[in-house]
Amino acid sequence: MKKYFLTIGIICFACTTFAQSILWRVSGRDLKAPSYLYGTIHIQDRRVFAFDSTVWHCFNSCEALAVEVLLDQVDYSTVLEKMMLPKDQSLAKMLSKEDFAILDSLCKAKLGSGALFLLNMKPFFLSSALQQADLPKEMPLALDLFFLQQARNRGMFCYGLEDYMDQIKATDAISLDDQLKILRQTLHDTNDVAASFDSLVLAYLAFDMETITQMLEDTVLPDNFSRVLVEKRNKTMYKGFRKLAKKQRVFCAVGTAHLPGDKGLIGLLRKKGYTVEPVMFEWNTGR
Numbered sequence: 001m002k003k004y005f006l007t008i009g010i011i012c013f014a015c016t017t018f019a020q021s022i023l024w025r026v027s028g029r030d031l032k033a034p035s036y037l038y039g040t041i042h043i044q045d046r047r048v049f050a051f052d053s054t055v056w057h058c059f060n061s062c063e064a065l066a067v068e069v070l071l072d073q074v075d076y077s078t079v080l081e082k083m084m085l086p087k088d089q090s091l092a093k094m095l096s097k098e099d100f101a102i103l104d105s106l107c108k109a110k111l112g113s114g115a116l117f118l119l120n121m122k123p124f125f126l127s128s129a130l131q132q133a134d135l136p137k138e139m140p141l142a143l144d145l146f147f148l149q150q151a152r153n154r155g156m157f158c159y160g161l162e163d164y165m166d167q168i169k170a171t172d173a174i175s176l177d178d179q180l181k182i183l184r185q186t187l188h189d190t191n192d193v194a195a196s197f198d199s200l201v202l203a204y205l206a207f208d209m210e211t212i213t214q215m216l217e218d219t220v221l222p223d224n225f226s227r228v229l230v231e232k233r234n235k236t237m238y239k240g241f242r243k244l245a246k247k248q249r250v251f252c253a254v255g256t257a258h259l260p261g262d263k264g265l266i267g268l269l270r271k272k273g274y275t276v277e278p279v280m281f282e283w284n285t286g287r
Helices: 053-061 074-084 099-110 123-132 143-153 164-173 175-189 193-205 209-216 225-246 265-271
Strands: 023-028 037-041 066-067 157-160 249-257 275-278
Touching: 023 053, 037 053, 037 225, 066 143, 074 164, 099 123, 099 143, 099 175, 123 175, 143 157, 143 249, 164 225, 225 249, 225 265, 249 265, 265 275
Parallel strands: 037 249, 066 157, 066 249
Antiparallel strands: 023 037, 023 275
16 A cells, blocks of 8 residues: 655655755855754654754744744635535545445544544545644644744744745646545555554654655655645745845744755755855754
């Protein structure tokens, strides 16, 4: 059975061989002072919060925080509407009776409700919700939201590099047939999601991009999905970060998938003549 982690709500890594760090200093060209890139992962596992004082020093040296989306300003009623199937379609019609029964049982066990109110949700988002339900919830907020909260508390300027609706719309790159395949695999996959996820987190903590890449090479997601959800958005984030960093020191915390490779933020910045260097730090494993 293929192993995969859905991109919306968790993270997608699209990496090549890369220096071992998730924290990078950006300087040179038209920047008056260095800014930083930090690769995040949208989870509540306490281990990814245990970075040492190096990260805090870089964070506190900046005047502004840039994240993918200002999630504390999202209109979730509008987002929910876009996550729904067309009015003439429902999962009850798309799935076999057997699969729908499994779905109903999983929703009751993992989401605290039957599948009835989810009948009109696009399969991709429902599959994502079922997988996320198995992940640790040790911290009150996911890592990117934690950084946003800290920035708000410190009175930093906070910027979103894109509109959340762009992320939601990007899932339309996956056909409903492909989304149903993903959902069916979620229903029938007997692999230990928690164990696979733990391996992913350990690779993240080791800054081991190559291992992460190998873990995620076997995927049910279509090829064009990564191009739309990662590469296309990288260009938007790059333009936004560069504009902000010209005016002030910015701590830019975005999904790790957006950093590496020629088409990632680091590659795009280097092509324009910026100096982008890894900043090494350690994890406080005793925390």
